[in-house]
Structures are given as structure tokens and as C-alpha cells.
Amino acid sequence: MPILLYMEASSLREDILEALYKARFTGTKQSLLEELALTLGKEPGELRPVLIQLEQNGELVFNPDGSLSLTPAGNETGGRVMRKHRILECFFSEMLGMSPDTASEEACTLEHGVSDEAIERLGRYIRGPGRSGLHGIRRGKRWQALTLLEAVEGDLLVVSCVRCRGLGGRLHDLGLFPGTEITVVRKIPGNGIVVRVKECDIALSTEIAASILVERAG
Amino acid sequence: MKVGLIGNPNVGKSLIFHQLTGLGVEVSNYPGTTIDLQSGTTCFQKEMIEVTDLPGTYSIEGDSEEEKIVRSFVDSGKADVIVAVLDAGRLERNLYLLLQVAEYRRPMLVVLNMMDEAEKSGIRVDAGKLSSLLGVEVIPTVAIQGKNTSSIIPAVLSSVKSPIVNVLYDHHIEAAVKSLKTVHNLEWIEAIQALLGHAKDPDVREAAAALSEEIERMHRMTVAQIIAGNRHHCAEHIADEVVQLRTPERGPDIDRLLTSRIPGIPILAAILIGILLTVFVIGSWLEEAIVTLINIFVLQPFLAAGFPPLAEQLGVSLILAIQAGFGIAFPFIFTFYLFIALLEDSGYLTRAAFLADRTLHRFGMHGQGIIPLVLGFGCNVPAIMSIKLLRTKRERLIASFLVTLVPCSARTVIIAGLVAAFIGLAAAMSVYLFVMVIILITGLILSRVTPGEQYGMILEMSPLRRPTVKNVLLKSWMRIREFLLVAMPLLIVASIILGLFQYSGLMAAFEEFIAPFSEAVLGLPSYATTALIFGILRKEMALETLVILAGTADLGSVLTMAQIYIFAVVSVLFIPCIATIAVLRKEIGTKMALVISAYTLAIGLLVGALLNMLLS
Ligand SMILES: Nc1nc2c(ncn2[C@@H]2O[C@H](COP(=O)(O)OP(=O)(O)O)[C@@H](O)[C@H]2O)c(=O)[nH]1
Numbered sequence: 001m002p003i004l005l006y007m008e009a010s011s012l013r014e015d016i017l018e019a020l021y022k023a024r025f026t027g028t029k030q031s032l033l034e035e036l037a038l039t040l041g042k043e044p045g046e047l048r049p050v051l052i053q054l055e056q057n058g059e060l061v062f063n064p065d066g067s068l069s070l071t072p073a074g075n076e077t078g079g080r081v082m083r084k085h086r087i088l089e090c091f092f093s094e095m096l097g098m099s100p101d102t103a104s105e106e107a108c109t110l111e112h113g114v115s116d117e118a119i120e121r122l123g124r125y126i127r128g129p130g131r132s133g134l135h136g137i138r139r140g141k142r143w144q145a146l147t148l149l150e151a152v153e154g155d156l157l158v159v160s161c162v163r164c165r166g167l168g169g170r171l172h173d174l175g176l177f178p179g180t181e182i183t184v185v186r187k188i189p190g191n192g193i194v195v196r197v198k199e200c201d202i203a204l205s206t207e208i209a210a211s212i213l214v215e216r217a218g
Numbered sequence: 219m220k221v222g223l224i225g226n227p228n229v230g231k232s233l234i235f236h237q238l239t240g241l242g243v244e245v246s247n248y249p250g251t252t253i254d255l256q257s258g259t260t261c262f263q264k265e266m267i268e269v270t271d272l273p274g275t276y277s278i279e280g281d282s283e284e285e286k287i288v289r290s291f292v293d294s295g296k297a298d299v300i301v302a303v304l305d306a307g308r309l310e311r312n313l314y315l316l317l318q319v320a321e322y323r324r325p326m327l328v329v330l331n332m333m334d335e336a337e338k339s340g341i342r343v344d345a346g347k348l349s350s351l352l353g354v355e356v357i358p359t360v361a362i363q364g365k366n367t368s369s370i371i372p373a374v375l376s377s378v379k380s381p382i383v384n385v386l387y388d389h390h391i392e393a394a395v396k397s398l399k400t401v402h403n404l405e406w407i408e409a410i411q412a413l414l415g416h417a418k419d420p421d422v423r424e425a426a427a428a429l430s431e432e433i434e435r436m437h438r439m440t441v442a443q444i445i446a447g448n449r450h451h452c453a454e455h456i457a458d459e460v461v462q463l464r465t466p467e468r469g470p471d472i473d474r475l476l477t478s479r480i481p482g483i484p485i486l487a488a489i490l491i492g493i494l495l496t497v498f499v500i501g502s503w504l505e506e507a508i509v510t511l512i513n514i515f516v517l518q519p520f521l522a523a524g525f526p527p528l529a530e531q532l533g534v535s536l537i538l539a540i541q542a543g544f545g546i547a548f549p550f551i552f553t554f555y556l557f558i559a560l561l562e563d564s565g566y567l568t569r570a571a572f573l574a575d576r577t578l579h580r581f582g583m584h585g586q587g588i589i590p591l592v593l594g595f596g597c598n599v600p601a602i603m604s605i606k607l608l609r610t611k612r613e614r615l616i617a618s619f620l621v622t623l624v625p626c627s628a629r630t631v632i633i634a635g636l637v638a639a640f641i642g643l644a645a646a647m648s649v650y651l652f653v654m655v656i657i658l659i660t661g662l663i664l665s666r667v668t669p670g671e672q673y674g675m676i677l678e679m680s681p682l683r684r685p686t687v688k689n690v691l692l693k694s695w696m697r698i699r700e701f702l703l704v705a706m707p708l709l710i711v712a713s714i715i716l717g718l719f720q721y722s723g724l725m726a727a728f729e730e731f732i733a734p735f736s737e738a739v740l741g742l743p744s745y746a747t748t749a750l751i752f753g754i755l756r757k758e759m760a761l762e763t764l765v766i767l768a769g770t771a772d773l774g775s776v777l778t779m780a781q782i783y784i785f786a787v788v789s790v791l792f793i794p795c796i797a798t799i800a801v802l803r804k805e806i807g808t809k810m811a812l813v814i815s816a817y818t819l820a821i822g823l824l825v826g827a828l829l830n831m832l833l834s
Pocket residue numbers: 225226227228229230231232233234244245246247248249250251252274331332333334335359360361362363563683689
């Protein structure tokens with residue numbers, strides 16, 4: 001069983017980095033150990049050894065006030081795991097027609113095992129011919145999807161997937177549709193984002209921005 | 219002859235409706251303000267034309283309330299002519315809706331509004347070319363200057379045509395439409411609507427569902443998505459043909475100032491606090507004037523006339539009700555409405571909603587919840603009316619709870635007139651703080667326990683515009699009229715009932731009954747409890763009644779500071795005024811209105827009792 005145990009520990013590590021990464025963008029406070037444990041549904045005691053290990057790896061630091069913050073390396077991993085999660089989720093719900101909740105659960109487990117290459121190919125497949133239509137990104141270029149949450153002010157982006165419970169239809173009507181070019185007009189970290197879509201400025205809450213997958217144009 | 223105005227939110231439909239019919243409707247620089255259908259008539263060359271202003275939507279295929287209204291309006295053929303209003307500066311997005319409407323092949327006319335704004339942002343639209351692509355007449359207008367709107371009605375009478383524009387649909391969709399058409403003998407539009415799941419006939423619906431499933435399997439996208447994609451594509455194509463972009467004239471980027479964290483949030487706070495203070499100062503001054511005038515010129519002559527006691531009691535109740543209505547409506551609410559109208563029409567309100575989004579999430583709402591909450595400081599009644607802007611029932615429920623607790627201007631009068639005057643400014647501020655803490659806690663709890671889903675905010679930002687004096691005044695006037703219509707009858711009824719209570723001696727009996735409780739729990743003399751009950755009519759009437767019942771305006775001589783403080787806190791918290799209860803009932807139903815009233819009653823008494831234990 002040591003392999004399984006190892007895997008479990010490593011996926012917990014990734015979950016922690018993902019949660020801290022997300023917290024940074026949504027502005028929700030999760031930087032304290034107890035809050036983190038609550039989000040992940042674990043006991044603080046379970047997390048502590050893993051956190052210490054992460055600190056030794058140089059992926060996170062304990063601040064003097066007891067809060068946790070990610071190092072650049074930790075950020076990188078956290079972001080990668082979150083993107084994997086979103087792409088898998090998108091694939092399961094949009095392509096395979098699974099319910100959003102199941103899709104999210106499946107993505108939660110698979111995000112730790114899947115390789116970067118597989119994710120990149122899956123992303124290409126989602127975006128595939130006929131889906132993004134007009135503004136395909138030039139071939140051969142490294143494809144990198146990100147959620148709208150991670151975009152920064154001034155970014156020129158192309159929507160690749162909108163996966164939003166209940167309100168997806170409204171987003172489509174406003175033109176947030178796979179293939180549409182958008183620009184980030186304003187972003188207040190933790191407080192949503194304003195994007196310009198077809199000459200109109202649309203304000204979106206963070207949780208909605210998090211469910212929109214985009215790629216950088218150009 | 220019937221004409222319907224259709225278009226995206228905030229493109230000028232209501233303004234055009236107003237110019238065509240002369241009827242007052244709400245024109246707002248805020249998306250989603252028109253919710254009900256509004257009809258009016260106009261005459262042209264002896265022809266009677268009925269115009270209907272429809273709610274603004276981005277699409278008519280969805281299942282939100284507005285979309286259903288508009289879809290059934292178009293589908294039923296109720297209108298002889300459909301006038302589609304487009305925003306020239308946002309043509310592509312507007313065309314997406316137009317294409318959906320055009321598929322019904324009803325006689326149509328396109329109004330290309332906001333030509334002035336488009337021009338300013340360097341967008342030039344070729345109306346002739348657009349007309350030939352769509353197959354209907356296109357009239358460019360600038361509604362705000364009244365430019366060219368007068369040619370809409372003549373065109374409606376002489377030159378409407380069915381559109382000819384066709385969306386190029388995916389061939390699987392076309393095939394499915396064809397098969398539905400032949401098998402079920404449907405019109406083209408019925409077939410495509412059936413694919414989108416809108417068929418009325420169960421057989422057709424089933425057949426369409428089977429076909430849709432097949433297509434979805436092949437495309438890995440829902441039919442609705444494919445169709446939306448094709449329409450977007452078509453809209454983009456048309457816009458590319460007719461729109462010419464030039465470099466826009468650039469001014470200073472005010473928008474950046476308003477929507478960045480710094481200085482955006484300090485500006486928001488300054489604006490809100492400034493409005494509250496101004497309304498409070500102007501309001502208290504005006505209110506005193508109105509109440510005094512009514513006292514001198516109506517109440518005293520009436521009392522001097524010497525009617526029989528019952529008639530006198532009824533008359534006094536009626537005058538008190540009217541005094542309450544006008545005393546609160548014009549000084550506080552109207553002044554407040556003026557400011558809100560300014561915020562709305564300048565486009566600032568959408569920016570405020572954006573800035574407040576995060577904070578309001580903690581209370582289970584989103585940015586748009588800022589509108590009812592801010593309105594609540596003026597008066598709870600219009601605030602409750604505005605919760606319609608929130609989309610889900612959960613948000614509306616939370617908002618109505620919180621709004622009811624927000625200290626409105628009438629409650630501010632109590633805090634100022636009682637606590638600030640007899641105890642001190644710091645104590646008055648502490649009452650505010652108290653209420654805010656209770657609102658915060660209530661919000662935090664409600665956001666955990668209220669059932670229902672929480673979606674985030676998707677809000678189109680209104681362009682920044684210069685508000686016109688006329689529209690601000692007109693809109694505030696219409697709103698205050700609506701308030702008076704809702705609140706006045708209730709005030710009168712409630713006031714007369716209270717009057718009869720007093721007359722029949724029931725009030726005295728009640729006072730006797732309540733006395734032990736009042737003294738033991740709240741530490742207040744029984745007449746203070748009576749005064750509290752009068753506060754249900756109009757909150758600051760609690761203060762006025764207290765002065766009358768105490769027999770002196772120098773309340774400090776008959777009540778201890780603790781009693782004054784408790785009285786103020788309880789009257790601020792407990793039971794919303796009768797007008798608020800009435801709109802609560804209208805907006806969220808009798809049951810929830812009662813629950814909210816009971817909650818505020820419980821909180822008021824609880825806090826009162828706790829304070830009594832602490833202070834005495
Ligand atoms: N600059 C400009 N503003 C306009 C024009 N037409 C309407 N407006 C403004 O646009 C806003 C929205 O108008 P309204 O009639 O409420 O739009 P509706 O939501 O479509 O009913 C209001 O502030 C109007 O004053 C126009 O032609 N030019």
C-alpha cells in the first residue's frame with residue numbers, strides 16, 4: 001500500500017496548493033490553518049505534517065501571524081491544478097453531458113493524476129475545430145487555458161468554454177460564447193471583473209469569472 | 219393598430235415610448251428597470267395606435283420571466299407591427315436579439331437609437347446597408363434629443379415589411395427542422411422553436427427532444443448552444459458589413475477612477491454618506507415645516523370646530539394619517555429619490571453594484587443588492603419595491619429581511635430627536651452601530667440558512683451619461699406617486715383603527731394590561747409602550763406620541779437616560795411601519811411579511827430587555 005498512501009498524500013498536497021491559490025484570487029480568507037481544513041473537509045491535525053512538508057519543499061511559507069502564503073513555486077503548482085480541474089470539469093459536463101456536480105467531483109479526483117500533456121491535448125480537443133470557429137489560435141503555439149479569474153486588466157482573451165450553473169444561457173446571450181474575443185477592462189482582486197464583449201462592458205462576480213475558461217489571444 | 223417596442227435593456231425603448239405616447243414611464247440608465255408591460259395610445263392621421271413598451275431582454279429563448287413575456291408577445295402575434303430598438307453603438311449584441319425576433323417574420327421596423335453616442339465612440343453605422351440586409355426599414359434616431367423619433371409612427375403606418383434576413387444554421391439543425399416541418403406539418407419558426415424546447419404540442423415536443431438529443435451527441439454541444447452560436451455568427455457578419463470604426467474621441471478615463479478600488483470605494487462611501495446627510499438635513503427641516511403647517515391650518519381649526527367626539531376622533535385620525543404620509547413622503551423620500559435618480563441616470567449605480575459585489579456576497583446577495591439597501595436608508599417602502607431587480611427568490615428574501623432592518627430616515631429622526639438631543643451624539647451613533655451589527659449578523663445567518671441557489675452577478679454596465687433635469691424630476695415624481703398610492707390608504711386605515719381603539723377605551727385597557735410587562739421587561743412606563751405602537755403608523759410618530767403622552771417635550775425630565783435609550787433602540791428595531799409591511803406582502807407574500815415582522819418584533823424586544831437588564 002505505500003504507493004497508494006504516497007498518492008493520497010501528494011493529492012492532498014495539490015489540493016492544499018489549489019485551495020490557497022483560489023483563495024488568493026477570490027479574496028476569501030482561507031489562509032489560516034483552520035479555515036483551510038474546513039474548506040478541504042479535513043482535520044487541522046491531518047494537514048499540519050503535509051504543510052510542513054510543503055514548506056520544506058519551498059512551496060509555501062508560514063507567516064508569523066499564523067496565516068499561510070504561497071511561494072512563486074507553490075503558486076505555479078496551485079494554478080496548474082486549478083486549470084486541470086476546470087478543463088476536466090468542462091470536458092465532463094460540456095462534452096460528456098454529466099451533471100455539473102458529478103463533473104466537479106470527478107475532476108477533483110482526476111486532476112491529481114492527469115499529466116500536463118494529456119490536459120493540454122484535452123484542452124485542444126474541447127476547443128477543437130468547429131467549436132471555437134472564428135478565432136482559432138495559430139497551430140503549433142503552446143495552448144494555455146486559464147479561467148477568467150486569473151486574467152489581468154488589459155488582457156485580450158478568447159473565450160473557450162463557459163460552464164456556469166444556471167446562468168450559462170445568460171452569458172451566451174451576452175456574447176460570452178466560445179470563440180468570442182474579450183478584453184479585461186477592470187479587475188479588483190477578490191471583487192469580480194469587468195470584461196468588454198462586443199462593445200459592451202459586463203461586470204461578473206468572481207464565481208462566474210471562475211467558470212469561464214479563456215485563452216490569451218495573439 | 220398595435221405596436222410593440224422590443225430591444226435589449228437600456229437602449230431607449232421607454233424613452234421612445236414616452237415620446238410616442240406622452241405617458242410617463244420609467245426611463246433609467248440602469249438595465250432591467252422595465253418589468254411590466256406598459257401600453258399607451260397615440261393618434262396619427264385619424265388612426266389610433268396602441269404602443270406597448272416591453273421589458274428589455276438579451277434573448278427571447280431563455281426561461282426568465284421577461285424573456286417569456288417577450289417571446290409570447292412576439293409569438294402570439296398580438297402586435298401588428300414590431301418595432302425593434304437597437305443601440306447603434308452596440309450593434310452586434312443588439313442584432314443577436316433582432317435575429318431571433320426576425321425569424322417570426324412579423325411586420326417589423328428597426329429603430330437605430332443612440333446615434334449620438336455611437337458617433338462619439340467612433341462608430342458609424344450604415345443604416346441603408348443594414349436596411350437592405352435585414353429587409354426592413356431602419357430609422358436612425360437620437361431619442362434623448364427627440365431627433366427623428368417623430369418619423370417612427372408614419373413609418374409604422376406606411377412602410378413596414380417582413381424581414382428577409384436568414385441565419386445560416388448548422389446543417390444538422392436545418393435537417394432536423396426540415397424533418398419536423400414535414401412530419402408534423404409545422405411552420406419553419408414552429409419547428410426551430412420546437413428544437414429549442416418551446417413546442418406546446420406534446421408529440422412535437424417529444425419528437426424534437428429526440429432529434430435534439432441526436433444532434434447534441436454528434437456535436438458535443440446542446441442545440442441551444444449551436445443555434446446561439448449560429449446567430450452570433452450571423453450578427454457578427456452583419457455588423458462587420460455595416461459598422462465602420464474610427465478612432466474615438468478620448469476624454470479622461472473617469473470610469474477608471476470610479477471602478478478601481480482606490481479611489482472608487484472611497485468615492486462610493488463619500489457619495490452614499492453625503493446623500494444620507496443631505497437628505498437628513500433637508501428632510502428634517504421640510505418635515506417640520508409640513509407638520510407644523512398641517513397642525514396650524516388643518517388640525518387646530520378642525521379641533522376648534524367642536525365636532526361630536528366620535529367624528530372628531532375619526533377626523534383627527536384622518537388628518538394624522540395624511541400628515542404622516544406627506545410628512546415623510548415629500549421631505550425624505552422625494553429628496554432621496556432625486557439623488558437616486560441622479561445616480562441611476564448618470565450610470566453610477568451599476569458601478570456601485572460592481573464595487574459592492576464582494577461585500578454583499580457575504581450576505582448571500584450580490585452587487586445589485588446594494589440598490590435596495592441604499593434605498594432603505596431613505597425609506598424601506600421603495601427599497602422593498604426595488605428587490606425585483608434581484609433574480610432569485612433567495613436573494614429577494616435576504617434583501618427584504620435586511621432592508622426592513624435598515625434605519626430609514628424616519629428612524630433617523632427618532633435617533634436624532636431623542637438620543638442625540640437628550641443623551642448625546644456618541645450615544646446616537648451607538649444606536650446606529652447597534653443596528654448595523656444586527657444587520658450584519660442577520661445577513662451572515664440568513665446567507666447560511668436561506669434555501670435556494672446563489673448565482674453571482676452578471677450585470678451590463680450602463681454607459682456614463684449626463685442626467686437630464688427633466689427625467690430626474692419626472693421619475694422621482696412617478697415614484698413618489700406610486701409610494702403615496704401604496705402607503706396612503708394603509709396609513710388612513712391604520713390610523714383610524716388606532717383612533718377607534720383610543721376612543722373606545724381599548725387603548726387604556728391595553729395600556730393597563732401591558733404596564734407590568736412594559737415595566738418589567740423594557741423598564742418603560744406604559745405610555746411609552748403605547749407610543750411605540752403608534753410608531754407602526756409612521757416610525758417617528760412614536761416620538762411625537764411619546765411627547766404628547768408624557769405631557770412635555772422635555773423628555774429628560776420624565777424619563778431616565780436608560781429609558782430614552784431603550785425606547786429609541788426598540789422603536790428603531792421593532793416591527794416595520796405599516797406601509798413597509800404592505801409592500802413586503804406585495805413583493806414576497808403574506809407569510810414572509812409576517813415572519814419578517816415577527817423577527818423584528820422579537821429582536822426589538824430582546825434587545826430592549828437585554829439593555830434594560832444591563833442599564834438598570
Ligand atoms: N445619449 C443618448 N441617450 C439615450 C438615447 N435614448 C435613450 N437614452 C438614455 O438611455 C437610458 C436608457 O433609456 P430607457 O428608455 O430607460 O431604456 P430601456 O431600458 O430600453 O427602456 C436613459 O438614461 C436615456 O436617457 C439617445 O438616443 N442618446
